[in-house]
Amino acid sequence: MADVRIGAETEVTLHFALKLEDGNVVDSTFDKQPATFKVGDGNLLPGFELALYGLKAGDKRTLSIDPEQGFGQPNPANVQIMPRDQFEGMELSHGLLVIFNDAAKTELPGVVKEFDEQRVTIDFNHPLAGKTLAFDVEIIEVKLA
Numbered sequence: 001m002a003d004v005r006i007g008a009e010t011e012v013t014l015h016f017a018l019k020l021e022d023g024n025v026v027d028s029t030f031d032k033q034p035a036t037f038k039v040g041d042g043n044l045l046p047g048f049e050l051a052l053y054g055l056k057a058g059d060k061r062t063l064s065i066d067p068e069q070g071f072g073q074p075n076p077a078n079v080q081i082m083p084r085d086q087f088e089g090m091e092l093s094h095g096l097l098v099i100f101n102d103a104a105k106t107e108l109p110g111v112v113k114e115f116d117e118q119r120v121t122i123d124f125n126h127p128l129a130g131k132t133l134a135f136d137v138e139i140i141e142v143k144l145a
């Protein structure tokens with residue numbers, strides 16, 4: 001039987017490392033159990049899945065993922081300025097991750113970008129938005145789902 005290649009209706013087991021352009025590792029499975037997912041199940045962003053199409057067990061690649069294929073570009077509308085008194089009793093610092101609840105009680109993380117005595121600027125964009133990523137992969141198994 002011919003090697004099954006990654007595409008629609010396949011299940012993939014792989015090791016991966018997600019790195020920033022400066023080489024810093026954001027996430028990796030190389031030092032733990034490999035990840036398994038079914039193409040299209042939502043575990044990987046579509047742009048990451050498409051980059052894997054055509055690979056087979058045994059393949060190793062470093063793939064470049066542009067922001068548009070990864071976490072998108074930052075959206076200025078996702079940066080909000082809030083009154084400082086909404087953070088009463090909280091010690092703020094630049095880069096602090098703050099979790100908010102939206103109307104549906106869904107957690108929404110935001111990062112403190114700026115603050116003073118009156119206002120706090122929170123960025124709700126994904127931390128990897130706007131970043132080109134290196135996606136190191138080692139395909140362990142591909143089978144029909």
